[in-house]
Amino acid sequence: MDLNTQEVHLSHYWNIIYKRWKVALSIVVVVMLGTYLASEFAKPLYRSVIEIQIERENPNQLTVDDLFGIAASDQEFLQTQYVLLKSRGLGEKVIDDQKLLSDPEFYPPGINGKTPAQIAQIRSQMAGAVVGPLDVTPVRSTSLVDVGYVSTSPRLAQKIAEGVGDSYIRLNNEKKFESVKQAGDFLDRQIKQIRDDIDDTRQKLQHYGETKGIISTADASSIPFQRLMKVNTDLQNATNLRLEKQNAYDALLRTNPESVTSGDPLVTQLTEEESRKTREYQQKLTTLLPGHPDMVTLRNSIEKTHQSRASAIAAAFQRAKDASLRDLEAARQSERQMYSAVDTQKQETLNINASAAGFTDLTNTLTSKQALLDQLEKRQNETEVTARLRGSASSNNIHIVDHAQLPTSRFNVTMKKNLQSAFPLGVVLGLAAIFFLEYMDR
Incomplete structure (x- = not known):
């Protein structure tokens, strides 16, 4: 009975479509024609x-x-x-x-x-x-x-x-x-300012030496003064060493652990072992399924080796950081000691001759500014080189x-694609119109 009902329904729908097929065809033609005209007159992109x-x-x-x-x-x-x-x-x-x-x-x-x-x-x-x-x-x-x-x-x-x-x-x-x-x-502005400061300091130094009756540091023969010059040099060396160690430590922290530990014997061994097992896995994969017990065992072994390698890299990298940090702390301690030595020697020198201490301060100021001037002039030369490099x-x-190529085809949708999209739309609209008209006739 259900089959008969279904046959009645299908034949009923078919009769409706057959009775008004011209309506559906007209709608399909209108949609296709409209799409054709719209595509024909649309600007190609x-x-x-x-x-x-x-x-x-x-x-x-x-x-x-x-x-x-x-x-x-x-x-x-x-x-x-x-x-x-x-x-x-x-x-x-x-x-x-x-x-x-x-x-x-x-x-x-x-x-x-x-x-x-x-x-x-x-x-x-x-x-x-x-x-x-x-x-x-x-x-x-x-x-x-x-x-x-x-x-x-x-x-x-x-x-x-x-x-x-x-x-x-x-x-x-x-x-x-x-x-x-x-x-x-x-x-240029900084160099001019430093040069002016150096000239001013030289005039003050000359006036101070003349009023106090102090000879120049080049001719000074006092033992405290010579010691002060030496510890100042040692302090500069200690500061340079500390900066070098600090830069090395900072660079290490920014470096990929694998590149730092590439020379570690254990890391090298585990890397080679992982590569060997991976190649073996790929070779066996041509004959065995991934779920095969041998493949599962080999895959677990590769994962274990990978984890061991990661742990070895982390450990080696930590050792490298610890060693670099120890070097940095040693350099800091040396710098602090040199600062203390400079302060002690300065006090001794001041106790011997306060006037000479003032002369020394001016001399050190002049030396520092001269060093700063040298650094700025060096950077100025680097800037000139940079300008020439950037000009090339x-x-x-x-x-x-x-390079950009001359387009040979349209970027927007083509006529063929538009018509392919319009046909099923016209069919759907035509069928909808048929059943709507049938409903209205009732």
Whole structure:
């Protein structure tokens, strides 16, 4: 009985469809025709992509940020570059570099007869036409970024995408050059100030020696003074040693434990053992299933070896840190002892001749400022070298990996895909119309 009922229902539905099939066909035709016309008259869009590699700047090159110890993480650096690629400033630079205002496909009115002020205003207004259709897509886990531009003209899409890469590199070079220039100007001011201080200190030293009747430190023969000079030298050496140990310890903390412990015998042995077992596992995998007891045992052995290797790396790295920390503490203790020795010797010297102590202080001040001047002049020379390096293409940290290509196919949906989507939609709408009309007739 159920089968008869079902047959009645199906035949009933079929009769409804057969009676009004022309309605459904008309709707399908209308939908297909509308889709065809919409696709035919829609503007085609083309997309061209340029791939750029963005790396951190060479740390050996000096900028104002380097002088003050300002540094950003790699992620912050890359995120900043992505924002710069979409900035209006870069868009205006692309317009200038590529002469887009004279390109009829980009700006049909042209700029003939326009004043510089009008051109600047137009450039500012059209910057959005460059950065608006621009999409910046970082390639995951790399320093690569894809920059794409969408336009109704394939030639313009390629031109602007390529122009963004070129102008971005130029803008980066200009900013680096300006940064180096600022560092150079800062050093020039500091060097001038230190030189003025040195001249003033020399005059004070000469006046002090003349009024107190003190000979120069070069001719001084008193034993306390000679001892003071020696412990000052020892203190400087101790401070340098402490800084060296501190830098070594800080560098160790920032270093990957595996690179630090690569020479450890146990780590080397476990690394080779893990590699050997892994190769054996891969070889057996060609003949045995992963669930085979031998494969399970071998996989457990690999995991155990991996854990042992990780523990060995951690232990070796801890030993390296402990050794480096001991060296640092020893250097600190030596520096503290030298500070104490300097204070003691200074007091002894002051007790012998207070006037000579004052002369020595001025001499030490002069020596310190001279050392500071030498350091600043050295940095100034480094800055000049940096400027020359940054002026060469080999120093650039941004490279074009793949140039923008001329698009040969549309970026938006094609006629074929639109019609394929429209046909089932027309069928559904046609059937819905048939059953709606049947319902209304009741």
